[in-house]
Amino acid sequence: MAAVETSRMNEAGLRKDGALERLKLFGLASPAMLIILVVLAIPVGWLFYVSFVGADGQFSLENYARMLDSKAYYRIFITTFQVSILTTLLCILIGYPLAYFMAQLPPKLANLCMITVLLPFWTSLLVRTYAWLVLLQKRGLVNEWAISAGLWDEPIKIVHNMNGTLIGMVHIMLPFLILPVYGSMKAIDRDFMKAASNLGATPKRAFWTVFFPLTTPGLFAGALMVFILCLGFYVTPAVLGGGKVIMVSMKIVSNIELFVNWGAASALGVVLLVMTFAILWVASRFLKLESITAGGH
Amino acid sequence: MLKWLKSPATETQVSHGQRLWLYALAIVIMTLLVIPTLIVIPMSFSDSQYLEFPPEVWSTRWYDNYFGSHEWMQATRTSFQAAFLTMLVATPTGVLAAYGLHASSIRFVRAAFVLMITPMMVPLVLVAIGAFYTYVQLGILYTVTGLVMAHTVLALPLVVIVTGAALKSFDMAQEEAARSLGAPRWKAFLTVTLPQIRFAVVTSALLSFLTSFDEVVVAMFISGGDNPTLTRNMFNSLRDQIDPTIASISTIMILVTTGMMVLAQIFGQKKTPK
Numbered sequence: 001m002a003a004v005e006t007s008r009m010n011e012a013g014l015r016k017d018g019a020l021e022r023l024k025l026f027g028l029a030s031p032a033m034l035i036i037l038v039v040l041a042i043p044v045g046w047l048f049y050v051s052f053v054g055a056d057g058q059f060s061l062e063n064y065a066r067m068l069d070s071k072a073y074y075r076i077f078i079t080t081f082q083v084s085i086l087t088t089l090l091c092i093l094i095g096y097p098l099a100y101f102m103a104q105l106p107p108k109l110a111n112l113c114m115i116t117v118l119l120p121f122w123t124s125l126l127v128r129t130y131a132w133l134v135l136l137q138k139r140g141l142v143n144e145w146a147i148s149a150g151l152w153d154e155p156i157k158i159v160h161n162m163n164g165t166l167i168g169m170v171h172i173m174l175p176f177l178i179l180p181v182y183g184s185m186k187a188i189d190r191d192f193m194k195a196a197s198n199l200g201a202t203p204k205r206a207f208w209t210v211f212f213p214l215t216t217p218g219l220f221a222g223a224l225m226v227f228i229l230c231l232g233f234y235v236t237p238a239v240l241g242g243g244k245v246i247m248v249s250m251k252i253v254s255n256i257e258l259f260v261n262w263g264a265a266s267a268l269g270v271v272l273l274v275m276t277f278a279i280l281w282v283a284s285r286f287l288k289l290e291s292i293t294a295g296g297h
Numbered sequence: 298m299l300k301w302l303k304s305p306a307t308e309t310q311v312s313h314g315q316r317l318w319l320y321a322l323a324i325v326i327m328t329l330l331v332i333p334t335l336i337v338i339p340m341s342f343s344d345s346q347y348l349e350f351p352p353e354v355w356s357t358r359w360y361d362n363y364f365g366s367h368e369w370m371q372a373t374r375t376s377f378q379a380a381f382l383t384m385l386v387a388t389p390t391g392v393l394a395a396y397g398l399h400a401s402s403i404r405f406v407r408a409a410f411v412l413m414i415t416p417m418m419v420p421l422v423l424v425a426i427g428a429f430y431t432y433v434q435l436g437i438l439y440t441v442t443g444l445v446m447a448h449t450v451l452a453l454p455l456v457v458i459v460t461g462a463a464l465k466s467f468d469m470a471q472e473e474a475a476r477s478l479g480a481p482r483w484k485a486f487l488t489v490t491l492p493q494i495r496f497a498v499v500t501s502a503l504l505s506f507l508t509s510f511d512e513v514v515v516a517m518f519i520s521g522g523d524n525p526t527l528t529r530n531m532f533n534s535l536r537d538q539i540d541p542t543i544a545s546i547s548t549i550m551i552l553v554t555t556g557m558m559v560l561a562q563i564f565g566q567k568k569t570p571k
Contacts, residue, residue, distance in 0.1 A: 019403075022402055025397045026403050026405065026406065028393045028401075031390045031394070032390045032391060032393070032413060032457070033394070035446060035449055036413065036450050038431070038446070039428055040415070041415075044423060044424075044427050046427070047427055098323050098326045101323035104306070104307065118558070120330050122554050124528070124550050126535075127337070128334055130535060130544075131334050133535065133539060134539060134544065193309050196309070203311045206309045232419075232421060235513050249514075253422060256429075269423045272420050273419060273420065276418060276420060
């Protein structure tokens with residue numbers, strides 16, 4: 001009887017120790033969480049609050065109402081989506097074939113080609129944006145070469161507009177698409193393709209019915225990443241857009257730098273944040289489903 | 298050559314010859330990925346205001362401009378300082394957090410992980426204006442301390458993801474074995490676990506450094522006064538005109554990045570001596 005009691009006491013003690021241990025381990029994450037709380041979570045919470053305060057200091061929805069009324073805001077949101085969607089589509093069109101090409105190379109050659117993706121990925125995006133500005137300007141290399149090649153007669157404006165912005169954005173976003181797509185391609189068992197071929201599928205059919213569906217989780221993840229990053233992008237459109245491509249993040253900055261209107265800036269920020277997280281949330285349910293089905297086959 | 302063209306390139310027996318279009322396309326894309334960045338290097342040695350390529354007259358005047366400028370030197374110092382300190386702060390806090398979340402199994406772990414990676418999802422502009430407001434209140438606007446705090450937040454998700462992934466493939470039973478032989482938990486971690494995840498830790502450190510060194514938007518708001526970062530000054534001068542001095546700074550930044558990549562490779566190779 002006494003022995004049973006003791007062992008029960010020990011058991012309870014061990015359980016308590018275990019719980020304490022887990023809590024202590026969890027505590028190791030507290031410095032990281034604390035700094036995120038101070039620098040990110042609390043300030044964003046404050047912005048959320050400010051977005052609901054009107055010019056008179058009272059609770060008001062005027063900051064949000066302005067967005068609905070004003071044509072300028074409407075245009076900014078349209079531009080933001082336009083740039084994001086076009087950049088994502090172009091990245092898919094350019095990135096998928098390159099990933100496909102690399103995934104079939106022998107490992108050594110593939111690694112060499114991978115450097116061409118990783119080098120820009122690691123290089124400062126400001127440096128890359130600057131490089132495009134230099135290349136695309138009126139007296140830049142692209143104009144010079146195109147004229148000497150007879151493509152057009154006099155320097156044309158390629159930068160400080162939508163085209164320039166898209167060129168820069170696609171260049172910066174491409175690695176974010178290529179890396180996950182390449183990963184999902186490398187994970188495919190190539191015998192599937194042999195089997196499809198053996199069963200009489202044409203190469204085209206084997207690609208579209210076997211290979212491509214298996215790469216969709218990677219493609220989806222990459223495209224999602226690109227789209228989300230584009231939505232909140234600032235540097236490249238600010239430099240290459242030349243004031244003609246105004247995205248949400250740029251309006252937020254000018255609201256603060258030029259007009260010192262925290263209410264308007266915060267409301268825009270809240271909308272941007274909610275949009276981003278809503279897309280992520282919807283996608284995360286979809287993505288999980290996708291990867292489960294892909295893993296099951 | 299002809300034989301190669303006719304040989305099958307894929308499992309579905311498509312020959313190399315039929316896929317020449319793909320090879321051509323891939324080469325064009327890879328060139329476009331790399332050239333725009335690399336071409337800045339020779340251009341930075343051009344004597345012309347318009348950065349010719351190839352330079353008709355070579356000169357180092359833009360470098361002289363850069364090294365001779367008090368403002369640029371000050372900004373460079375701030376950038377390196379902030380990047381180095383961010384690396385020193387973000388790496389240990391991130392590794393500790395990744396380890397804690399990996400080893401603990403209380404039910405908040407998932408929520409804590411999501412919190413850790415949110416800085417990656419939140420648009421940078423929001424982080425910037427939020428930090429700007431907070432720093433005004435705390436009186437640390439335009440200080441290196443504030444800059445390092447903000448950049449640490451941006452670097453933490455990378456550290457947690459990279460280190461967390463390494464811990465997932467590490468067998469925790471090894472650490473338990475060390476502990477059952479009498480080592481305290483911290484010692485087991487330092488002598489058994491850490492050496493085996495060190496490649497991930499080194500990668501995390503380099504990524505933290507680069508995150509801070511390359512960051513523009515947050516620095517635009519919270520760095521300035523006596524402590525502007527290199528990227529902040531570069532961005533501001535880009536908005537006005539195309540200053541060729543930026544080409545020389547870009548070249549130096551490309552070299553720093555490439556150096557970091559090479560470092561990562563060297564440490565990566567040491568990990569697998571086989």
